[in-house]
Amino acid sequence: MLLPAVLLVVIYQYGPMLGIVIAFQHFIPAKGYFASEWVGLANFKYLFSLSDFNEVLRNTIFIAFMKMVAGLVVPIVVALLLNEIMHERFKRLVQTLIYLPHFLSWVILGGVLIDILSPSSGIVNQILNGFGMKSIYFLGSNHWFPYVVVISHEWKEFGFGTIIYLAALTSINPSLYEAAIVDGAGKIRQMWHVTLPGMRPIIVLLATLSLGNVLNAGFDQIY
Template identity: 60%
Template structure:
């Protein structure tokens, strides 16, 4: 007890610093969870949360009977999976290439340049992407025209739109991911490279036999933790770039919930869709932490 008392006297300022964050979490994360009851109601705004009639599982039945729900879930998983895979491969590749640079100023310059887009919002980036990919005046289509190709309406084509989302997301975020893998590279014992060089291994063989095995724990960890994002395809990005002509390939769960709930005022139905997504995401996140513990010995507590 005396030890605990001393620890409390020494660390109470640190606990006090947690209070504002805990208050914000309670206000914005836990109190709004009372709205889950709307998933089981025919919600009427003027009757409020506790005055609207209960309809049980009818909203979920409507969800399962909705004609486009399969396509919406497929779009979500398809785009999110491509983002997870490319968001893993590209930062690893860039981190290895940056690690090969021997001039420190050059390494830091490139690292800063690729990291900057992470701080830009999708509202700003969407305007840039629209201008760059414009079929009439965009830089990309002008280059295609010089090469003899017809202009491509990237943001208006169901064939191209998902890949534009993946490429633009990777361009924005790979700099942030690169930092994680550069940190992993610093933990590799330099004597392993010296031993490989003595054995006659060149830089490519050293990459495959020393660098990648040394990075494997953090690679496995990042991959397993990203499993929980398999239903998060990026609402802000897609919302700012999609349009009705590409709903077939661009409509995801989050944009569907926005249209049903905010634009069409089907609050109960939209809440049911969001609740189903949250439950499935919770299961994926639980699975990802189990895999992270078993494969990478990562644990929170």
């Protein structure tokens, strides 16, 4: 039963790792892996010698770290809030709406963000202007751009994590909540001593998996 999953991992996860050899070649696509010139660490030496390498590395780690933190905190908070909604139809509607952006490409969302954050016609800056504040060039400001990247990424992806955490919540034994109520625990105490410990294995798993993106600031999103 594990064989299909193992094959998928080997073919689509480990197989592409053979492409790492490109880093040590003067790679020419027309020649392929085997005919391209082997240059050893020359590409790395060139990368490290760039004047803005330290800044690029720092920005990449900063953005990736913020994405990792937001990718854990936001879905957990939203899942806990949704779990308290008693109206099932409204709960399913909210789940669908927050999950929808996950299926949209960054090409579409990029256009949406440009329209929303435009310094001249964007709705955000129009609201700021309404309060007497100056327009902010969110997509061109060194100060604001990293936060725009993180927030927009989280807007797109937090619905996926929320669904996973909601599934984890269904596995918690209801008798634990009943025992907590008998002991006089309110909603906050129940969440802290029952819900979060019950979600801990999934939280640790997703946190561990997110470490693989520590040097990935999201090329497709930026591009």
